[in-house]
Amino acid sequence: xxxxxxxxxxxxxxxxxxxxxxxxxxxxxxxxxxxxxxxxxxxxxxxxxxxxxxxxxxxxxxxxxxxxxxxxxxxxxxxxxxxxxxxxxxxxxxxxxxxxxxxxxxxxxxxxxxxxxxxxxxxxxxxxxxxxxxxxxxxxxxxxxxxxxxxxxxxxxxxxxxxxxxxxxxxxxxxxxxxxxxxxxxxxxxxxxxxxxxxxxxxxxxxxxxxxxxxxxxxxxxxxxxxxxxxxxxxxxxxxxxxxxxxxxxxxxxxxxxxxxxxxxxxxxxxxxxxxxxxxxxxxxxxxxxxxxxxxxxxxxxxxxxxxxxxxxxxxxxxxxxxxxxxxxxxxxxxxxxxxxxxxxxxxxxxxxxxxxxxxxxxxxxxxxxxxxxxxxxxxxxxxxxxxxxxxxxxxxxxxxxxxxxxxxxxxxxxxxxxxxxxxxxxxxxxxxxxxxxxxxxxxxxxxxxxxxxxxxxxxxxxxxxxxxxxxxxxxxxxxxxxxxxxxxxxxxxxxxxxxxxxxxxxxxxxxxxxxxxxxxxxxxxxxxxxxxxxxxxxxxxxxxxxxxxxxxxxxxxxxxxxxxxxxxxxxxxxxxxxxxxxx
Numbered sequence: 202x203x204x205x206x207x208x209x210x211x212x213x214x215x216x217x218x219x220x221x222x223x224x225x226x227x228x229x230x231x232x233x234x235x236x237x238x239x240x241x242x243x244x245x246x247x248x249x250x251x252x253x254x255x256x257x258x259x260x261x262x263x264x265x266x267x268x269x270x271x272x273x274x275x276x277x278x279x280x281x282x283x284x285x286x287x288x289x290x291x292x293x294x295x296x297x298x299x300x301x302x303x304x305x306x307x308x309x310x311x312x313x314x315x316x317x318x319x320x321x322x323x324x325x326x327x328x329x330x331x332x333x334x335x336x337x338x339x340x341x342x343x344x345x346x347x348x349x350x351x352x353x354x355x356x357x358x359x360x361x362x363x364x365x366x367x368x369x370x371x372x373x374x375x376x377x378x379x380x381x382x383x384x385x386x387x388x389x390x391x392x393x394x395x396x397x398x399x400x401x402x403x404x405x406x407x408x409x410x411x412x413x414x415x416x417x418x419x420x421x422x423x424x425x426x427x428x429x430x431x432x433x434x435x436x437x438x439x440x441x442x443x444x445x446x447x448x449x450x451x452x453x454x455x456x457x458x459x460x461x462x463x464x465x466x467x468x469x470x471x472x473x474x475x476x477x478x479x480x481x482x483x484x485x486x487x488x489x490x491x492x493x494x495x496x497x498x499x500x501x502x503x504x505x506x507x508x509x510x511x512x513x514x515x516x517x518x519x520x521x522x523x524x525x526x527x528x529x530x531x532x533x534x535x536x537x538x539x540x541x542x543x544x545x546x547x548x549x550x551x552x553x554x555x556x557x558x559x560x561x562x563x564x565x566x567x568x569x570x571x572x573x574x575x576x577x578x579x580x581x582x583x584x585x586x587x588x589x590x591x592x593x594x595x596x597x598x599x600x601x602x603x604x605x606x607x608x609x610x611x612x613x614x615x616x617x618x619x620x621x622x623x624x625x626x627x628x629x630x631x632x633x634x635x636x637x638x639x640x641x642x643x644x645x646x647x648x649x650x651x652x653x654x655x656x657x658x659x660x661x662x663x664x665x666x667x668x669x670x671x672x673x674x675x676x677x678x679x680x681x682x683x684x685x686x687x688x689x690x691x692x693x694x695x696x697x698x699x700x701x702x703x704x705x706x707x708x709x710x711x712x713x714x715x716x717x718x719x720x721x722x723x724x725x726x727x728x729x730x731x732x733x734x735x736x737x738x739x740x741x742x743x744x745x746x747x748x749x750x751x752x753x754x755x756x757x758x759x760x761x762x763x764x765x766x767x768x769x770x771x772x773x774x775x776x777x778x779x780x781x782x783x784x785x
Contacts, residue, residue: 256313260296268292270300270313278302278311285315301340301380314380321354324390331385336402339383341376349376351383351397358385358395366400407442411482414442418484420477423491428468436464438472438486445484447472454489454496454528456514463488495528500566502526508578513555521547523559523573531571533559540576540583540615550575582614583656590618590658594648595665600638608634610644610660617658620646624661627668628702637662669702670777681769682784687761695759697767697781705779707767709759759783 258270258278268280280300282289292298300313320338321327330337339351339358348361360383367373387396418424418440426438426445435448447470452463464470476485503509503525511523514530521538524530538544538551551557563572590596590612598610601617607625610618625637638644646660677683688704689696695707759765766785771778 256302257297257299260292260294260298263292263294270298272311276311278313279306280313280315284313303380323354324356324393327354327356327385327388327395328390331388334384336382336384337397339381339397341379341381344374344377349373351381353383353385353395353397356393356395358383358397360397360399364398364400366403410442414440415482415484418443418474418477420474423471423473425469425471426486428464428466428470431460431464431466433459436460438470440484443482443484445472445474445486447486447488451475451485451487451489454492454494455524456522456530495526496566496569499526499529503529503561503564503571505561505564507561508558509561510556510558511573513551513553513557515553516547516551518546521551523557525559525571529571531559531561531573533557533573533575537562537572537574537576540579540581582616583653585614586612586616586658587651587653590648590651592648592651595645596648596660597643597645599643600640603634603638603640605633608638610646612658618646618648618660619657620644620660620662624649624659624663627663627666668777669700670704670779671774673700673703674772674774674777674779677769677772679769679772683767683769684764685767685781687759687763687765690759690761695781695783697765699767699779699781703779705767705769705781707781707783709783 256272256278258272260268261271261277262269266282268282270278270280272278278300280298298315300315302311303314304312306312319326319330319335321330327337329335337353339353341349341360342352342357343350345359348359348363349365350357351360352358362373364386365373365376367376381399382402383397383399384401385395386398386401387394389395424440426440428436429439429444430437435446435452438445438447447460447464449457449460449463452460457463470488471491472486472488473490474484475487475490477483509525511525511530514522514524516522520532520534522530522532533547533551535544535547538547544550557575558578559573559575560577561571562574562577563570565571596610596612596618598612598618600608601611602609605622607619607621610620612618620634620638622631622634625631625634631637644662645665646662647664648658649661649664650657650659652659683699685697685699685705687695688698693709693711695709697705697707699705765783767781768784769779770782771780773780
């Protein structure tokens with residue numbers, strides 16, 4: 202695209218361009234005659250130029266920002282230097298220049314614009330431009346159904362709205378009266394039908410500008426861009442003809458709910474180019490990369506065991522994320538939310554935006570992970586329960602749940618006690634705990650065991666229930682004699698059934714071993730002694746009742762099922778134990 206500027210010969214009149222003299226009119230073709238006619242009709246000496254018309258004038262003066270054009274016939278126009286988008290051509294006072302009229306100033310001076318492309322003068326030039334696919338200049342004269350009428354070479358061409366390069370009817374209407382650059386896409390000489398396209402030129406120029414702008418971009422550089430659109434996953438920025446994607450994860454170091462919370466259409470941002478894909482022409486941008494990563498300083502700021510107050514940033518099925526400082530958040534798992542109850546949903550304990558105090562349980566700055574706890578800030582109620590319920594103490598509490606293996610009792614402050622099915626009743630077997638207890642029933646139990654490592658307190662019901670042994674002990678005293686059946690014989694220990702379902706223990710005295718084997722003589726100061734004879738003599742004396750104590754009963758002479766006489770030697774209420782001695 203060029204600007205038509207003709208350098209004048211000082212020897213010639215001002216209004217005559219330096220060009221070859223026209224030959225005999227008979228030798229001139231019809232196109233030249235038509236061109237001269239159009240120029241005469243365009244700017245007659247006494248007529249006023251019309252808006253959109255193409256004129257040829259002489260440069261009368263040039264200042265810092267404007268060029269003044271003498272159009273003849275007492276008409277003058279002003280051409281801004283800024284109108285030359287591709288650079289100011291070489292021109293000086295006295296040169297001829299082709300311009301088009303775009304309007305008038307308040308003072309009545311014509312506003313001009315440079316003629317940027319050739320304007321065919323006749324059908325032969327239209328045909329040549331069509332065949333060569335060259336761009337031509339034209340003037341939009343009116344809007345019609347489906348598009349616009351464009352004046353080219355004295356004819357009115359049709360430009361479909363879809364090929365105008367506009368986005369809506371308002372932009373389409375603004376083209377009326379403007380000089381445009383277009384390309385002929387259909388030419389019917391017979392029907393004098395011309396169809397032009399402006400969109401293809403705009404697309405080609407945009408592609409060229411985009412390619413040039415793309416080549417200037419470099420990874421790692423910081424550029425300015427304007428937000429063109431905002432989506433659910435990020436925002437697209439115009440980097441001067443090239444689009445770049447600012448993903449939501451690269452908008453801020455802290456979690457962004459949606460991109461529209463950070464940017465809006467029209468915002469001008471300074472961003473960093475993170476990656477350029479030359480094949481797909483995609484550019485990835487970052488906004489947070491222009492500020493320090495808060496995790497870099499977190500290693501010196503946070504320590505395991507420290508307490509911090511943070512803001513609940515978001516909730517998940519498994520816990521809540523608490524922002525400790527902008528861009529640094531940690532996870533409070535549901536298991537670390539309460540001592541008092543089992544939390545099924547984080548929303549049962551906290552809401553987004555809540556200010557909470559937490560304790561740091563674990564910190565891995567390299568992985569950008571912090572484990573937090575809410576319940577640790579409140580103290581562990583299990584420690585208090587251990588002090589309150591030592592082994593042997595009695596508790597009264599409601600049943601909270603029943604399982605196949607036992608029942609759980611609420612001891613308060615989120616501490617549970619467990620009653621195993623085997624510790625529920627005495628002297629009989631049950632199939633299920635629900636046969637003995639029910640949910641919400643208050644029971645009286647004894648603490649059997651406290652396991653601090655497993656955080657478990659084991660309780661018993663049957664240990665507080667009276668048994669047949671308890672009844673027997675309550676009805677007898679030490680020294681009482683009774684007749685009982687031998688239930689079991691083990692070495693020198695007898696199990697004795699003293700009453701139905703009540704057992705006692707009787708330990709027999711062990712037999713004394715001979716000091717010397719039979720048939721051997723002992724050596725001593727009194728001479729030799731016949732041991733076998735002595736044994737026989739002692740046995741005879743025992744039978745005659747001349748000995749001191751009765752001979753001990755041995756397990757060889759007592760059998761299961763025998764009924765013998767016993768004396769009570771001890772009654773242990775706590776251990777539920779009855780001790781006996783054999784007397785007959």
